[in-house]
Amino acid sequence: MRYFNVFSNILVTKGACRILISDLQRNVSELYPLELYDIIQELKNDCIENIIDGYDEESQVMVKEYLNILLQNEYGFITENNWDKNFSALSYEYDEPSILTEIFIEFSEISVLRKIKRSVENLRIKHLVLYSTKKFTAEDFIEIDQIFATSVLSGIEIFSPFHEDVDKLFVNTLHKNTERIYNIIFYNCRKKPFKIKDEFRFSLYFTEEEVKISSCGKVDLKYFNTNISKVTEAVNHNSCLHKKIGIDINGNIKNCPLMAENFGNINNISLEDAFIKPGFRKYWNLTKDKIEICKDCEFRYVCTDCRAYTERNHTNSEGLDTSKPLKCGYDPYTGKWEAWSKSPLKTTIKT
Amino acid sequence: MKENFGEKHKLPLSFKHMEYCDHTSKRGDKKIIYILKSEKYQSNFYVREKPVKPLTRLL
Numbered sequence: 001m002r003y004f005n006v007f008s009n010i011l012v013t014k015g016a017c018r019i020l021i022s023d024l025q026r027n028v029s030e031l032y033p034l035e036l037y038d039i040i041q042e043l044k045n046d047c048i049e050n051i052i053d054g055y056d057e058e059s060q061v062m063v064k065e066y067l068n069i070l071l072q073n074e075y076g077f078i079t080e081n082n083w084d085k086n087f088s089a090l091s092y093e094y095d096e097p098s099i100l101t102e103i104f105i106e107f108s109e110i111s112v113l114r115k116i117k118r119s120v121e122n123l124r125i126k127h128l129v130l131y132s133t134k135k136f137t138a139e140d141f142i143e144i145d146q147i148f149a150t151s152v153l154s155g156i157e158i159f160s161p162f163h164e165d166v167d168k169l170f171v172n173t174l175h176k177n178t179e180r181i182y183n184i185i186f187y188n189c190r191k192k193p194f195k196i197k198d199e200f201r202f203s204l205y206f207t208e209e210e211v212k213i214s215s216c217g218k219v220d221l222k223y224f225n226t227n228i229s230k231v232t233e234a235v236n237h238n239s240c241l242h243k244k245i246g247i248d249i250n251g252n253i254k255n256c257p258l259m260a261e262n263f264g265n266i267n268n269i270s271l272e273d274a275f276i277k278p279g280f281r282k283y284w285n286l287t288k289d290k291i292e293i294c295k296d297c298e299f300r301y302v303c304t305d306c307r308a309y310t311e312r313n314h315t316n317s318e319g320l321d322t323s324k325p326l327k328c329g330y331d332p333y334t335g336k337w338e339a340w341s342k343s344p345l346k347t348t349i350k351t
Numbered sequence: 352m353k354e355n356f357g358e359k360h361k362l363p364l365s366f367k368h369m370e371y372c373d374h375t376s377k378r379g380d381k382k383i384i385y386i387l388k389s390e391k392y393q394s395n396f397y398v399r400e401k402p403v404k405p406l407t408r409l410l
Contacts, residue, residue, distance in 0.1 A: 055364065062364040063364065066364075101402075102402065102406050104407060121391050126402070127406060129406045129407050131409070150387075150390045151389065151390075151391070152389055152392065154397065154398065154399055155400050155402065159407075159409060179385070179387055180387060180399060182399060182400075182401050201383075201385055207410060209410060211410065216407050216408055216409050217408055218408040218410075220408070223408050225403065225404050225405070227403055229403040230404045233403075233404075244406075304404050304405060327408075
C-alpha cells in the first residue's frame with residue numbers, strides 16, 4: 001500500500017470553482033481544478049490504491065494524472081505502508097514584533113515627516129510610502145531619506161510626478177546620496193529620459209500614467225504574493241490594514257489616507273495617540289474569510305485587500321464593511337477576470 | 352467532498368484544463384543586500400528591506 005504525504009509548506013486554498021496550491025518555500029502559486037481538492041483530501045485519509053479503486057475506469061487514469069502533477073511539482077511524496085508521521089503541520093500563526101509595520105502618507109509638506117520621526121521609532125515602523133503631487137527635486141529626495149537616517153525604517157517608496165530635471169545625473173545623485181529608498185516611481189512621464197538598467201540602489205520606474213492617490217486599491221494578479229509572511233498575515237488579519245497607518249494631505253491620521261474615518265490630526269496628536277484610539281484597530285482582524293465573495297475566492301490568502309474602495313453592500317454585526325473590494329474584477333464563481341470598471345456600480349471611480 | 356448517493360464509483364473526474372499563474376511577483380530578484388544604521392536597534396547592519404506585499408496598488 002502506498003500513501004501520499006503532502007509537504008507541510010504546501011497550502012491548498014479552496015475556491016468556489018478552482019483551488020490554488022501555494023508552495024510557501026518556493027514562493028509560487030498555481031491554479032488547479034476543484035476536483036483535485038477532493039483527491040488531496042482523500043489522500044490524507046486513505047492509501048493511493050483504495051482511492052484509485054473508488055473511481056470508474058476512465059477517472060482512474062485522471063487520478064493517476066493528478067498524482068503525477070502532485071509529484072512533479074513536489075507538493076508531496078509517496079511512502080510505503082503508512083504516512084510518514086515525522087513531518088508535523090506548519091503553523092499558520094503570524095507574529096510581527098513591530099507595533100505598526102507601514103505608514104502611507106499623502107505628502108503635503110516636509111514638516112510632517114519631521115513630526116512623525118519620533119513616532120516611527122516608538123512604533124517601530126518598517127516601511128514608509130510617500131505619494132506626492134509635488135515635483136520633488138533631488139534635494140527633496142535626499143532630505144526625505146536623511147530625516148530617517150539611523151531610524152528603524154528599513155525602506156522608503158516614493159511616488160512623485162516626473163519633471164524635466166529628472167535625468168540620469170539626477171537619478172545618479174539620488175543613488176549616491178540616499179540609503180533607505182528602495183523604490184521610486186515617476187508618474188506622468190510621457191517619455192523615459194533614459195533606458196533603465198539595474199544599476200541603482202533602488203528600483204526605478206517611469207510611467208505615463210497619471211497616478212492619483214485614488215488609483216489605489218486595485219486587485220490584480222500582478223499584486224498577488226506567495227510568501228509565508230504575507231500569507232500567514234492574510235490568514236489571521238486584514239491583508240491591507242493590519243499594522244498600517246496613514247496620513248492624508250490635510251494631516252488627518254487614518255488607517256489609510258483613502259479611508260473616510262480619521263483619528264486626529266498630525267498637528268495636534270501623535271501617531272501613538274491615534275493608534276490607541278478606539279476603533280483604530282477595528283479592521284485589523286477582518287480576514288478575507290469574513291469578506292463577502294472574497295471568502296469563496298481561491299486567491300484570498302495571496303491577494304491584498306482594500307477597505308477604502310468596496311462595493312459597499314455588506315456590513316457585519318460589528319458595523320464593519322465586509323463588501324468585496326470595488327476594484328476587483330475577478331469572479332470566483334466563474335473563475336473569470338473582467339475589467340473592474342465595467343460594472344455599472346463602479347462608474348464613479350475610474351482611476 | 353462530493354456526495355456519493357450509493358453509486359458504485361465516486362463521481363467521474365473531468366480533468367479540466369489547468370492554468371498557471373504569472374510569477375512576476377517573486378521576491379528576491381536582486382541579490383544585493385544594502386546595510387543601514389539603526390540607533391534604536393544599535394545596529395550597523397540593519398538590512399534595507401522591501402515589504403513582503405505591495406503596500407499600495409496605485410499602478
